[in-house]
Structure formats: C-alpha cells, structure tokens
Amino acid sequence: MGEEPLIRWEWIGNNGPLIRELVADNIIMALVPVLVGLLVALPLGLAAVRWRWLYQPTAGVVNVVYSLPSLAVFIVLLPITGLATRTTVMVPLAFYALAVLLPAVVDGLDSVPEHVRQSAVAMGFTPARRLLAVELPIAVPVVLAGLRVATVSSVSLVSVGALVGRGGLGHLFTDGWQRQFPTPIVVGIVLIVLLAVIADLLLVLIQRWLTPWSVARTATRRVTQGAARATARPAAQSAGQLAGQSVAGPGRGDAA
Amino acid sequence: MITFDGVTKRYPDGTVAVDELSLEAPTGEITVLVGPSGCGKTTSLRMINRMIDPSAGRILLDGADVTTVDPPTLRRGIGYVIQQAGLFPHRKIVDNVATVPYLLGWDRKKARSRAMDLLELVGLDPGLAGRYPFQLSGGQQQRVGVARALAADPPVLLMDEPFSAVDPIVRASLQDELLRLQAELNKTIVFVTHDIDEAVKLGDRVAVLRVGGRLAQLAAPAELLAEPADDFVREFLGRDRGIRRLSFIPADGLSLRTDLVVPVSADVSSVRGTAEAWLAVVDAEGGPLGWIAPKDLPDSGGTLAEVPAAPYGTFVRGRDSLRAALDATLLSPSGNALAVDGSGRVEGVVTREALGEALTRIAEDARG
Secondary structure, three states, X not given: OOOOOOOOHHHHHHOHHHHHHHHHHHHHHHHHHHHHHHHHHHHHHHHHXXXXXXXXXXXXXXXXXXXXXXXXXXXXXXXXXOOOOHHHHHHHHHHHHHHHHHHHHHHHHHOOOHHHHHHHHHHOOOHXXXXXXXXXXXXXXXXXXXXXXXXXXXXXXXXXXXXXXXXXXXXXXXXXHHOOOHHHXXXXXXXXXXXXXXXXXXXXXXXHHHOHHHHHHHHHHHHHHHOOOOOHHHHHHHHHHOOHHXXXXXXXXXXX | OEEEEEEEEEOOOOOEEEEEEEEEEOOOOEEEEEOXXXXXXXXXXXXXXXXXXXXXXXXEEOOEEHHHOOHHHHHHOEEEEEOOOOOOOOOXXXXXXXXXXXXXXXXXXXXXXXXXXXXXXXXXOHHHHHOOHHHOOHHHHHHHHHHHHHOOOOOEEEEEOOXXXXXXXXXXXXXXXXXXXXXXXXXEEEEEEOOHHHHHHHXXXXXXXXXXXXXXXXXXXXXXXXXXXXXXXXXXXXXXXHHHHHHHOEHHHOOOEOOOEEEOOOEHHHHHOOOOOOEEEEOOOOOEEEEEOHHHOOOOOOEHHHOOOEOOOEEEOOOOEHHHHHHHHHOOOOOOEEEEOOOOOEEEEEOHHHHHHHHHHHHHHHHO
C-alpha cells in the first residue's frame, strides 16, 4: 500500500450516507436472524425438554448445519434467494443463531431446580401457567447469555456476506481490498466492533432489568455478609456497575 | 380427615413403594409418617395431592375420593411445604407467599395484604417482603415456605421433611413454631420425616413405615415409646427410649414437700439444727435462690442471705414432663428438684425419693 496512510479522515466525511446505509444493513441482517433463531429455538427447546429423546437428533441436525462453511451455504442458496439479497445472508446466520440458542433454551429450562418445579406443581399451577410464570422466567438468565453470544457473533458474521455482494459493513472490506485503500477496512472493523459492543451492552441492561433476582445474587451476598442494615436495592445498583460474576470474589474481600 | 384405604403404589418396573396402606389422619391433628428411606413415606404424601396417583386403593379427603378432583384445583386447597422450601427465586418474598391466592384469582392488593399477615404469623420481619429468596437464610426461607402453604388458608397441610435441611438449632425453633401455629390454626397436617425424634416431638399420631411401604405401627408418641409393636419399630426408635418416654408423662403427679423451703430472710441459727440434709432458699417473692446444707452452716449470726447457696434445677408444674423433673434433680448437688409455677415461684420440693417412686411406678406399667 506504499505511502497510503492507515486512515484518511476526509473519506469518512465524504461517504457519510454510504456508511450509514451499511450500518443499518448490518444491524438488520445481524438481528433478524437472531430473532428468528430465538423464535425457533424456544418451541424446539421446550419440545426437547418435554421429550428428551428429541434433543440429541435436533441438536445434531442444527450442529451439522452450523459446521457447513458459510460460503458453501451461500452458493447453494444463490439460485433460490438470489445474488446480493439480504435473505441469502440471513438464512445461514439464522441457523448459526439457532445452533447457539437451542442449547441455551434447553440448559435454561434445565436450570430450573427440581424442588422449585415440584413446588409449583404442588401449589396448583396448570402446566401452561407453570411454564409461563415459573419455568421460562427462571430460564431467562441462561437464555440471555446464549442470546449475547449469538448476537455478537451474528453482527460480525454478516460481513462474510460481502462474498455474495451483501455484507453490510463487510462491503468496506472488499472495497478497501480491491482498491488497496485501508481507510474503509479500518472504518469497517471499528464499526463492527462498536456495533457488537453496543448490542452486548443493551442485552446486559435488558438482563439486569428482566432478572433483578439474578443480578442481586452476587452483590447482596456481599452486603448481607458485610453490613446487616444494607438493603437489596443499592446492592443491585452496585452490581450493575460491575461485571457479572466477578463481583462475588473481590466483593467478599471488601466486606471482610 | 384424610383416609388411606388399602393404598398401593406399584411402579412399572415392579417396585412397590407403598403396600396396602390404610390409615387415617384425623382433622385438626398432626399425623407423622416416619421411616427409613425407601419406606414410601413421601410417595404416600404425594398421593394425597395427586402428585402421584395410586395403583390401587383410594385416598379420601373428608370422605371424597381425591382422584375425582382435577389436580390443580385439588392442590390449591392443600398447603404443601418441602425440604428446600422450593421458593420461586424470581419472585419477591411477598409474591412467593401470595402464590396460591394469585392462582385462585384474588386481586393483587388483597393477596399481598394476606401475604403480609402471614409473614407476621410465621414470625418474619415484614421488611423482608420485598427481598428475593436467595437473600434469606435457610431458616427464614423455610418460614416463608410455611407462610406460602398457609396463604389461602387450606384446611390440610402436607409437609415433606420441611426442616431437614436446616441446622439443629434452627430446626428446633421451627418445630416449636409449628406447634405454636398448630395450636392456633388446628390444621389437618400430614408430616413426613426420617427423624424419629422429630416425629415423636411433633406428632399427635405417628405412623412408622418399613421399607416396601408397609405400616409397622400407628400410635400416639407415648404409646409408641412404651410399646413398640415389633423389633423393627423398637430398633427404629433407637436409644434412650425409656428416658424419652418420660417427655410424655406429666410431672403433676409427683408429691411435693413444702417444709423444705425456707425464706432467705430466715436467721442462720434458726435452721442450723434442722435434721434435713438440704433446704431450698427462696427470695421474698418466692423465687428460687439455691440449696443449703444445714449441717455445713457457719456458727454465726445473720440471715441466710450471707450464706453461699448451691446450684438448683427447676421444672414448671402443670406444664413440664417427668423428664424435666428428672433433669432438674441432676442439676443440683442436693439431688432434689424445685417445682415452680408459671411465674417462677417455688411451689415445693420434689425429692429424689419422690421421683424414684414415680419412676418405679412407670417401670412397673411398662412390664404390664
């Protein structure tokens, strides 16, 4: 690339509309497959927990699809969904999301302690109500952990679509490579990382909001061990500022 | 009343968990099912609220076969407490307690106010209402479990080893609490445990089950301790059966001597010559101070207040058992026990001779 600098700021200024369009495209192509994957993983996961024998074959099929190189899948899909369409890119991404989310849903439902399930039955929950009011809410932290992995990888996997002409920010990679011009490549990488981080952060916030009982778990133990008068609320907030599981270790040290 | 009528539970692999069980759990009483693991006690309990359905026989709840009622409806009318409390981790304490009222369609405000009343009833700080279960100790969680089971005021309460997972001190206080609640609420309780001491402490009636789900003996605790039906029950009851049986015999029948009690204001000289080996000293209100031995008294003036007194043990007449009286005699070098009334005033002395006579009578009963 000779004398060419790593980044030319004026290129960014001149290509604002293109970059915005690519960001939007990247977001849509990343999130729709995750959403579809989740919508498919939920009933599949429920069925797999209800009928155990179903889990291994289903997970097997999903994993085989997951192992297919995306390029090969694109080529198979091209005659059906067309060149440079969002659908061509999103179909394999949905399968990848499903491969991560199906085990997450099954593990999440398995994380419901047996004594909690039993006591829900004994209290007189109907099976449907037990699922909605007890089992799914308790599965949320594990499902959300899977959702974070699926979302972040989906955001960066979109760029592979550039090979079939629709890669969101990945377009900047092929463009920069063909022209031996590094600026778009750098911009693409930075934006993809940024998108992934923002998406992950939003999911963390959603998790804190949906499962205060799980957020407080690490922090309040510290509080109750330290000061008896401390209430749950400030504990939950301080946990929000720190990162997940790591709170327990240093927290205990602070209290002691 | 809960009636087991020839109930058998046989699993497809041929295992028999419960074998032709027939017994009654009378209304307003605590019936304890006790036995080693594999005796079918939990299976029996779960057949009452149809968590498990019997292979043969019937279970009647106040005369009606439970299998004629749709399970969720049946269960909402039966309180259920299990070992790990089984609280919902994602719900606040108040909402955990209000679970069944919510299921029954009570409005939120009424259900929550009922839940607050129950927290108080089981001796929990209402300030805990807004917490999540993991923020409570094991003992507190177990109390919440009891409160939740009582929330819709069901006439029947099923308890499956509810206190086994907490430490012995907390367990004892939860047991006392249950007895206090029961005195107030008069529920029909079926309580499952593997701990014979717990069974004997809590049960109005105790059903001892043997492995394979057969009833070995059904009796009141005192009778169980006095007359075990067979070697299995005798062995299961364990050591100290004789001593433990004393817990069920009131101390009221012991003869009291009031002439051995002297006020602390008495002069030393007035008691020095007494022929008795020991005298009990009481304060102006009649409260116990200790024992003195007249022959060891110093040859001086003054009152008994100036003389050091030996340790004493007391039991409450009209409330405590012979076991407490025996214990009290062992706490004093005098070998005698002080009988006190409810407010702690000494009513008299039970000498070791008097206690010995009572124990002899009990031993003779056991022989017959």
